[in-house]
Amino acid sequence: MKLLKTVFLLTAVLFVACQSNPSKEESASNQPENQRAKDQFFTIHFAEIVKEKRDVMLSEIAENVDFVQFENNSEKALLGRISDIQITPNYIFIKHSGTGLLTQFNRNGKYVRHFGTLGRGPREYALIRKFSLDEQNKLVYIHTNWTRKILVYNFDGEYIKTIKFKAVERTNVTWSRDSLLISFGEPHVGNEPYVFIEHNATGDTLQTVANHNFWDSSESSNSMVGFWGQNIFYRFNNKLHMKGWYNDTVYFYNEQNKIVPKFFIDLKEHKIPDDLVYERKSSRPMPKNSYWIGVHETQDYIFVPYGSHYNIQTRKQLSDDEGCVLYNKTTKIGVAVNENEIGGFINDLTGGPDFKPLYTSDTTIYLSISALDMKMYLDSDAFKNREVKFPEQKAKLAELNRTLKEDDNHFLMVAKLKK
Numbered sequence: 001m002k003l004l005k006t007v008f009l010l011t012a013v014l015f016v017a018c019q020s021n022p023s024k025e026e027s028a029s030n031q032p033e034n035q036r037a038k039d040q041f042f043t044i045h046f047a048e049i050v051k052e053k054r055d056v057m058l059s060e061i062a063e064n065v066d067f068v069q070f071e072n073n074s075e076k077a078l079l080g081r082i083s084d085i086q087i088t089p090n091y092i093f094i095k096h097s098g099t100g101l102l103t104q105f106n107r108n109g110k111y112v113r114h115f116g117t118l119g120r121g122p123r124e125y126a127l128i129r130k131f132s133l134d135e136q137n138k139l140v141y142i143h144t145n146w147t148r149k150i151l152v153y154n155f156d157g158e159y160i161k162t163i164k165f166k167a168v169e170r171t172n173v174t175w176s177r178d179s180l181l182i183s184f185g186e187p188h189v190g191n192e193p194y195v196f197i198e199h200n201a202t203g204d205t206l207q208t209v210a211n212h213n214f215w216d217s218s219e220s221s222n223s224m225v226g227f228w229g230q231n232i233f234y235r236f237n238n239k240l241h242m243k244g245w246y247n248d249t250v251y252f253y254n255e256q257n258k259i260v261p262k263f264f265i266d267l268k269e270h271k272i273p274d275d276l277v278y279e280r281k282s283s284r285p286m287p288k289n290s291y292w293i294g295v296h297e298t299q300d301y302i303f304v305p306y307g308s309h310y311n312i313q314t315r316k317q318l319s320d321d322e323g324c325v326l327y328n329k330t331t332k333i334g335v336a337v338n339e340n341e342i343g344g345f346i347n348d349l350t351g352g353p354d355f356k357p358l359y360t361s362d363t364t365i366y367l368s369i370s371a372l373d374m375k376m377y378l379d380s381d382a383f384k385n386r387e388v389k390f391p392e393q394k395a396k397l398a399e400l401n402r403t404l405k406e407d408d409n410h411f412l413m414v415a416k417l418k419k
Helices: 002-020 024-029 033-039 371-378 381-385 391-403
Strands: 042-044 062-069 082-087 091-096 103-106 111-114 128-134 139-144 150-154 159-163 172-177 180-184 194-199 205-210 233-236 239-242 249-253 259-265 291-293 301-308 322-328 333-337 364-369 411-417
Touching (some): 082 128
Antiparallel strands (some): 091 103, 128 139, 249 259, 322 333
C-alpha cells in the first residue's frame, strides 16, 4: 500500500508539472501557424524560380512611395556615389564618395552633419569600409580603411571612443548587439578557419561561422572582387543577419543569442564552384550562368538581387544577366522579377522610376537615384505614358521636373510595404 501511494503521488506531481509547464512543442503549437512557418529553417529554391520571369508591379507588394530629395544648398551637403544608406525614425545616414565622410540628413532630406574629419590621425579617417548603427543607444560605428580601426560617435556627431584589435584587419566589422562586434572575411590564403567571428570590445572570439573552402597557399591569386548587391550584413527584427560572398546560407541570432542558420538559398548550377572563387587561382573558365547574390529581408518578403560574375582575366562580366528574386515568407512562393530597361518592380503607384530595392527595413524598401537619372526618366515617354494608381502623385513628379536640375542632389525613394 505504501508503494502504491508513493507511485500515485509521483504520478500526480508529474501530471501537474506537465500541465503547468508545457513542452516546447506544445508552446510552439500555440503560436499562429504562419509565425511558426516563418521561424523554421527553410530553403529558397533560387535555381527553379529564375527559370521563369514576369513583370512585377510595385503595387503587388507596396501601398505607397515617398520621394525625399537631399538638399544641396551648401557644398557640405553634396553627395557623391552612394554605397550604403541606413534609416532611423529621425535620420538618414549615407556613405558616399563625395566628401568621404559619413553624412547625416533628417528624414526630410535636410543636411545635419558629417561625422569626424578626413585624415589618418587618431580621430580621423579617409575611407569607410563599413558603418553600423546602434539605434537604442544612438551610436554610430565606423570601420575605417587605411587606419584599420573603429571610430564610435553618438548620433549628435560627438566622438565617443576608438576600438582597435587584430580582427579589425578583416574585410568588414559591424556592430552586432550590446557591446559586441562581428568581423567578416572570405578566405584569402586558403587556410582561414572562419568567415564570421563575434568579438567583445577587446577582440576576444565569442562565436564563429566556419569557412568550408580551403586550398594550398600557393594557389592564392591575391585577388578579391565584390559586387554592388552583395550585402554581407543586414538587420531585420532588430537582429543582425549575415551571409558570406560564397556561402549561400543566411545566419542570424536566435532567441538565445546564438548564431545559427536561418535559411538557405539553393543556387544549384548558378553557384560559383569552390575552385573558381576570386581569391583562388582559376583552374578553368568561370561558368557563364554563375551568379553572385545579395539578400534583404522584411516582415513578409525576402529580396535576392543577383548578377553575373566577372571573367577574372578580362574583368568583364560574363553576361548581362541581372535581376531580383522576390520570395514570400508566408506562402513560400518566389517569383523572378522580369528586368526592363531600368530594372526592378514597375512603379505603377506614382509613375516614378522603377524600383530595384537596394536597402530594406522591416516594413520598407528603398533606394537612391541621382538627380540626373531622375530627370532623364521624368523626361521619357515611359513616364509620360504610364498609367498609375495615384495620378495626383504623378502630377507632383511632373511639376518637380520643371525645376529639377541635373546637378541637384540625390533622391531617396521609399516604398512602404503592404501589411
